[in-house]
Amino acid sequence: MMTEKAEPRIGVFVCHCGHNIAGVVDVAKVVESAKSLPHVVLSTDHMFMCSDAGQQLIKDRIKEQKLNRVVVASCSPRMHEPTFRRVVEDAGLNRYLFDQVNIREHVSWCHMRQPKEATDKAIDLVRMSVARAAELESLPIKSVSVTPRTLVVGGGIAGLRASLDIADRGFEAVLVERMPELGGHVRKWTHLFPADESGEQIIAPLVRQAEHHKLVRVMKDSEVVEFGGYIGNFTAKIKNHKTGMVKEVDVGTVIVATGFEPFRPFGYYEYGQHPDIITLAELQEMTPRADLIRPSDGKKVKKLAFIGCVGSREAGKLGHEHCSRHCCSAVAKAAADLRDRVDEVVIMYQDIRTYGRGHEELHRLARSKLVIYSKFPKEKKPVVQIANGRIRITWYDVLSGDNLEYEPDLLVLASAMIPPADVAETSKMFSLTRSADGFFNPEHIKLAPLTTHTAGVMIAGAAQAAKNASESVVDASGAAAKAVGLMARGNVEIESTVSHVIPELCSSCHTCVTACPYGAIAMDTKKSPPVALVTEAKCKGCGTCAASCPSSAIIMYHSTDEQILTMVEAYLCPSTQTTGGVA
């Protein structure tokens, strides 16, 4: 697998990241200290190593100095490892001969007031990385074909848009929805801001198109029950709840658009204690009619009240710290619309964030219709009491400095968007991580908001974060483009970081066979005695087998025992060599 090892010639490139690293870490010192390390032929710095100029610098130096290993000390490899791998590859080096040192997230940003210690740490980390670099080996670049079909999980507005975008570009989409009907939450809503259309009006054409599109296979009443494989080559088992039938589909890419659920705010503002205290979602789902009526007795609502940020923006409360983003505008829209049918509308809010296109206009419209906005302090929320069947709200109005009270006929709580109850299972099924708000983590919050750390699996819509329908549609088209990009290319490079059994060392103990979470190791019965054999296509590179092999017969490529332990040694017992390099 590997070529014979040439004498390592390592180049070290230290990034300032503007002021981000250099503002804390003494970059010059890091550069200088690296010069004396074994095998280092060059050590230099640049303001932004990821910039075109920085990348060119690396390429030029590789050629000039005949570097065969590259170490870049900059940000997290989770951010720019792919970038720098591409750079060294452009200069003719195998991508696995690159190593990145994280001196930003792990050093300058978390030791901001300790420049000396931060610099020492950066020097240590670079030394460790250089030691590892010397042990790195080229690995073959493997590419696999991509099945031209996308699995779209969730038939709400995001899943529908994504499926149609994919199908319109000539690829198949398998759209799985667990409810009997497509359309998700949007379908149920009477009004969608900022336009003046009902959810049904918005979603019906999409549903119709999806159901009639030749390339969209709609599977309703169905759920993904099993999922496996790797980018380009996934297999999903989809079960129909009604028929009990399980179908297996092969797909190349996946879009998870499993959406959100409206928080049911028990414990807040007497929710659940009175039929006339409802959530915004419940208001949206009331049957449209000329009058607004009370759920309790069917009488016409004269005084209507809203409370904002219910279960959102609560610092320190897990899963409720985020802003749910849609509510301010949705409340403004609902209030403006309903103001024509009731005598009075009061909105109690913490802050108003009508940030999107056309949203501020709704806010203004509501105010122009004399909807009353009253700001309450974050630390002193309104108090709702129920006495003799009446709802009574008391609160402190920040702007007037007065304590106010109000007895509405109907109280609407703008409750948070939270992940669906079974989000944990979904996250496990597709190996997705979640952020503190419970929604799925994108690969990168700014640079890769729709892809995930599971290659080939995209996220779209409210599965990714609380957001409104138009934003979900933007996501969906983006995720569809990502999926189509992969499928149109037809093949994709995959990681070569798999494990390998050295047959001569294997003692046939089966430990690795049971350790592997993917069933990627089996006994090769063609050998006598049978020895363990890794099916590379199934291996995901966790290295659990290598750690558990009692005979040390398993090499985990790119994460070998030597590559790891040499870093430990470089930190704790650095070599005394001071005349670094082979130059």
Add this chain to the structure above:
Amino acid sequence: MSTTTAESSPAVNWEPRIIAYCCNWCSYAGADLAGTSRIQYPPNARILRVNCTGRIDPEFILVALEMGADGVLVSGCHPGDCHYTSGNLKLRARWALMQKTIEQAGVDPRRVRLQWASASEAQIFADGVKELTEQVRKLGPIRSEWK
């Protein structure tokens, strides 16, 4: 087991040296988030990235201690949340045995710490480094312990 601390001979200017093995998907990302969130914690740990805590051979910990690490931190995904389904459980299964081994070698098992910190739990990650650093500081340099 020797639980004596280094009170008798406090090393001059000694700073705990800690090796932190972090899995790529949860804790390394959690450490990244700690940085992005500008959470400040002691600069004593050197993070080594492994794909999964399941990759961590007990030998990696023993060798680190032997080479003079005053403490070793292993940080991975929460049980049930492993990017590779169950690698972290395999590590957990090895952990008790590893602790016994170092104890028998005379090393205080409080020098090693296993924690779960997800990609969003930056504070848990940072607190873990802080607590282990403080713990190890109390215990003193590792050289005082090896039999």
